[in-house]
Amino acid sequence: MPRRLPSTPPNLPGFAFIRVLGSGGFADVFLYEQNMPRRLVAVKVLLAEYVNDDLRRMFQAEANLMAQLSSHPSILTVYQASVAADGRPYLVMEYCSATLGQRYRAVQLPIAEVLSVGVRIASAIETAHRQGVLHRDIKPSNILTTAYGHPVLSDFGIASTLGEAETTESVGLSIPWSAPEVLRDEVAGTVASEVWSLGATVYSLLAGRSPFEVPGGDNGSIALIGRIEKAKLQPTGRSDVPKSLEAVLARSMSKRPSDRQGSALEFIRDLQAVEEELGLPQTPIEVAMDDWALATAVDADELTRVGGSTGAAEGPARRRKRRAATRGAMSASVVDSRPRDPSDARRRTPPPTTRRLVWGVSVVAVVLVGLVAAGLVAVLRSSSGIPVVSDVRAAVDGSTVVFTWNDPGIADGDAYVVSVDGSPWPPQREPSLTVPAEAGDRVCVTVTVARDGKSGAPSAERCSDVDGVP
Numbered sequence: 001m002p003r004r005l006p007s008t009p010p011n012l013p014g015f016a017f018i019r020v021l022g023s024g025g026f027a028d029v030f031l032y033e034q035n036m037p038r039r040l041v042a043v044k045v046l047l048a049e050y051v052n053d054d055l056r057r058m059f060q061a062e063a064n065l066m067a068q069l070s071s072h073p074s075i076l077t078v079y080q081a082s083v084a085a086d087g088r089p090y091l092v093m094e095y096c097s098a099t100l101g102q103r104y105r106a107v108q109l110p111i112a113e114v115l116s117v118g119v120r121i122a123s124a125i126e127t128a129h130r131q132g133v134l135h136r137d138i139k140p141s142n143i144l145t146t147a148y149g150h151p152v153l154s155d156f157g158i159a160s161t162l163g164e165a166e167t168t169e170s171v172g173l174s175i176p177w178s179a180p181e182v183l184r185d186e187v188a189g190t191v192a193s194e195v196w197s198l199g200a201t202v203y204s205l206l207a208g209r210s211p212f213e214v215p216g217g218d219n220g221s222i223a224l225i226g227r228i229e230k231a232k233l234q235p236t237g238r239s240d241v242p243k244s245l246e247a248v249l250a251r252s253m254s255k256r257p258s259d260r261q262g263s264a265l266e267f268i269r270d271l272q273a274v275e276e277e278l279g280l281p282q283t284p285i286e287v288a289m290d291d292w293a294l295a296t297a298v299d300a301d302e303l304t305r306v307g308g309s310t311g312a313a314e315g316p317a318r319r320r321k322r323r324a325a326t327r328g329a330m331s332a333s334v335v336d337s338r339p340r341d342p343s344d345a346r347r348r349t350p351p352p353t354t355r356r357l358v359w360g361v362s363v364v365a366v367v368l369v370g371l372v373a374a375g376l377v378a379v380l381r382s383s384s385g386i387p388v389v390s391d392v393r394a395a396v397d398g399s400t401v402v403f404t405w406n407d408p409g410i411a412d413g414d415a416y417v418v419s420v421d422g423s424p425w426p427p428q429r430e431p432s433l434t435v436p437a438e439a440g441d442r443v444c445v446t447v448t449v450a451r452d453g454k455s456g457a458p459s460a461e462r463c464s465d466v467d468g469v470p
Contacts, residue, residue, distance in 0.1 A: 006030075007047055010084035015043070015092075026050050027059075031095065040095040041079065046088050059089045065133055065156045066091070073286055074124040076144060076154040096152065101141030104205045111206070111240060116283040117143065117151045118202040118271045123286035124153045125194055126264035130287070136189040138197035139177040140204050175221055176210030177201060180229045180255060191264070192257035198267055199252025199260075206245075207236040211253060229255075244426050245274045266413065269427055269450055273417055277424050386456030389416070389447040394464035397434075401443045401464045404432040410449055417448045417455060441466045 006028045009017045015032040021042060022029045030043045046059055063081035070077045077094040084090055100117065103109065121143060128135055135156060142155045179196035181187050203211045212227040213219050233253050235246050248270040254260050261267040268285055275282050387408035395402050403418070410416075415427035420435055421444055435443050444463040448455045 007045065009043075010045055010086055010088055010090065012043065012084060012090070015041070026055060032092075034092070042093045042095045043090050044093060045084070045090040048086065048088055051088060056089060059091075062156050063091055066093075068131065069124075069128055069133070069156070072124055072127050073150065074120040074152050075127070076152045093154075094146070094152070096144035096146055096154075098145045099141050100143040100145065100151065100205060101139070104140055105208055108208065108238075109205050111245075111278065112275075112280050114202060114205045115245075115271050115275050115280065117205065118198070119268050119275075119283035120151055120286060121153050121201070122198050122264045122268045122271070125198060126268065126285075126287050128156075129191055129194070129264060134189045134191075134194060135197075136194075137174055138194060138201055139174045140201055143201070175224050175228075176213060177204070178228070179257070181257060183225050183228060190257065191262075192260050195252050195260045195264060195267055196257075198264060199249045202271075203236060203249045203253070206238060206241055242274065242277060244277055245271075247426055248274060263413065266415070266427075269415060273424055273427050273450075386414075386449050386451045386454065388457045389449065389459040392445065392447055392459050392462035394443075394445075394462055396437070396464060396466055399437060401435045401437045401466065402432065403435065403445050403447075403462065403464075405447055405459070407431050408449065411451070413451070415450045417450050419446045419448070419458070420444070437466045439466055 004023065006020045006023050009020075009028075009030045009032075012032065014035050016035070018031040018033055018040075020028065021031050027044050027046050030045065032041050032043050033039070034041050046055065060081070063078060066076065066078040067081075069075045076096070079092045079094070081089070081091050100109075121138070125135060125138065133156070135153070137155060138153075142153060143151050144154050145151055175183065177197045177200040179193035182189060182193050187193065200211050209215065210224075211233055212224055212231060214227075217223075233250055235241070236249075248267075251270075252260050252267055261270060265285070265287065272282050272285075387410060389405045389408050392403055392405045395404075410429075415429060416431065417427050418425050418433045420433075425433065427450055433445065435445070437443050442463055442465050444461050446458040446461050448458045450456075
């Protein structure tokens with residue numbers, strides 16, 4: 001089917017047309033220069049032949065949705081919406097010069113970049129979900145890149161509210177990134193189907209193709225739908241992608257919605273765990289919180305964060321030393337930063353006996369302040385309310401070591417992150433972990449509870465020696 005020509009750009013007061021940026025099913029996008037303030041903007045204009053009451057309402061809904069959500073750092077900013085003199089509605093949006101859809105097929109994207117993009121876009125989706133909105137068209141070409149290299153999600157054109165999604169007709173679906181239940185018209189969209197699309201998008205950025213696309217094979221709509229509904233997901237084919245990340249993506253694209261991550265936030269946590277495993281800086285979650293929650297989380301976050309800013313070459317032992325040094329420096333700074341009376345220098349020097357007494361009291365005071373500072377750090381580490389696992393047990397079972405612990409009171413959405421010999425495994429909900437082992441191995445684990453992208457204090461390390469394998 002031949003590609004249609006773009007429509008004529010409308011005459012917009014205060015804007016000068018520059019060139020066509022792209023065309024879609026119901027609208028064209030043009031590059032304009034705004035006169036005041038002077039800047040380049042992207043203008044999305046509805047096609048005249050499709051303008052009717054229903055599409056006008058949909059377009060207005062998109063404008064309202066993006067205006068509500070575009071304060072999010074990873075959602076495209078909308079500046080204004082109006083109707084041109086020829087009757088066509090239009091949106092004036094932030095101009096982004098590139099999309100990931102143009103890059104991921106041409107070059108192999110670094111894993112660190114893909115994980116960061118995944119966390120940021122999933123944060124945008126989680127934010128939309130919390131406002132009752134489904135995007136329903138998550139895919140690489142809808143991820144734009146700002147002039148500063150920041151990914152932003154665009155095109156809420158077929159978005160719907162969570163309540164309406166069960167009855168809204170599917171329109172304009174992007175088959176390669178749509179969940180099987182959506183393709184079967186069982187639902188128009190759900191949180192679970194959005195998780196599928198997030199996983200499919202991250203997979204595409206890694207693999208350079210959509211998840212069920214066969215290079216050189218039949219990738220028509222019917223063939224793709226058949227594979228999405230029935231075929232087993234194949235690995236990305238990249239040797240540098242860890243098995244834990246392959247497992248995260250496979251879970252997100254499970255055929256059964258209930259087997260996927262329960263939310264975009266849970267998907268984020270899984271990606272952050274992979275970042276930690278690879279020694280990458282942890283991409284922060286960009287989900288708005290209530291003011292009181294934000295105030296509580298800001299200071300404690302630096303103490304309880306999983307990833308920090310460690311480099312790939314920094315091993316677990318070195319990270320522990322660095323954290324210990326930081327805690328020591330914090331305690332010292334608490335002691336050394338006590339306010340001083342300017343008149344101290346003018347005071348008479350006390351006699352030797354008094355000096356010894358003052359010295360002894362000072363030593364005790366310094367010790368007490370140090371203990372208080374250490375206690376303060378401990379309080380901050382637990383002030384987030386994240387429960388701590390305290391009873392890890394180990395049992396050798398043939399060629400495996402089974403670690404178990406009691407549920408410390410985790411909430412819905414919490415997860416256990418188990419570090420085995422210093423390397424974190426994918427987050428899980430079950431209070432047990434089975435680790436393969438061989439004769440002579442010594443297997444050590446710590447267990448941490450993760451909540452909203454942060455981790456509580458880890459359990460005491462529990463080790464088990466494997467004397468022999470039957």
